[in-house]
Amino acid sequence: MIVKYNMLGSITSAQFKSDIIGLITGTITNVGGLSAGCDTARTTFTGTYPTGKYVLENAGTNTFSKVHSVDSGTTHYFRLNFGTSVLTSIALARGYTSGSDTLINSAVTTLNLVPNANSYGGQFNSGITIVITASCIHITSLYSGVSFGIFDIGTNGITATYTDSMKMASVNTSTSAFTIPYSYALTGLSSGYTTITGSINVPVTPVIVSSASGTIIPENPTFISSVQQGYSAYSVSNLFRIPLGFADFQYNTSGVTRQTGPGYAIVTE
């Protein structure tokens, strides 16, 4: 599902927060469910909400659980930290204790996503674009300078053995930086579970090509790897590398919409 969420200048902090939370929990699946601070005329929903993947575990701290899209036995957690009229950060965690409302093995990423009034007219989305699928949540805001997501990842040769390693990563699709909060690092005598960070790599960055009938936007898969795991690679679900010169923000291939960031496409279903 992709939501092009545009806001009015009058939107309040509470409305902004309730809209974001409602979209992720799936209680809001059309413009009629959004707050009075939403510019409903310029807000669209495309696709279907991934039922059964996201659960709001604690409404006080905005803590969610997420079931892995392929490995249904794996559940990870994330927490949205709001300030006044700002989504300050997202913490991604391997585990969670509901009794004490404590994230277990977590790392936080700063976002500073703020609401903004639509300022460019109906044909452009100058608000916030949110992709919510069984594999990922991705948020784009030109106004806030945010292009960020949390994605399911697969296993690799290291984590297949050290199975407490997480199968989710946070990815900044503007800078290509990623963080896996908890995974096994092989660093000689000091080997152990730790936070893995690095930069996305791809086989090659594609370029736009044409056939006799039209233009084709090639997509290459993305991988993440780190020297701490001997560059053993993980695949990243729903995230593809596309030509850097591609400037549109949304396109279809085989009937499935993509949302684009700088050089990346996020499958929206």
Add this chain to the structure above:
Amino acid sequence: MTSEQLQEIFGNEIGRVYSFTDSIPEGSDPQVHITEAFATAAGSNLINCIVTHIFGTWLVYTKESEVTSDKFTLLVELPLPVPEVPEVPEVPEVPAESETLPE
């Protein structure tokens, strides 16, 4: 374990590594127990940290606020200072030899 080894595992971003010095109740999950103890020491259940068992010791790594508690001992603040490279004394330039060979 040395500070250098801790930096090797936790990286060179700003953060702190603590060791857990209290006992873990029998039957409890060490990671849950230590995380909750750390959150109590930090005064907030919103703190983000990881708990890991290395060199036979339970370690806590966090990028957030400093924690003072008799259950946790600060081992190192990361990143470690970069050692200063001793200045190399300037060597006076030697005049280039003449390319003209003596006859």
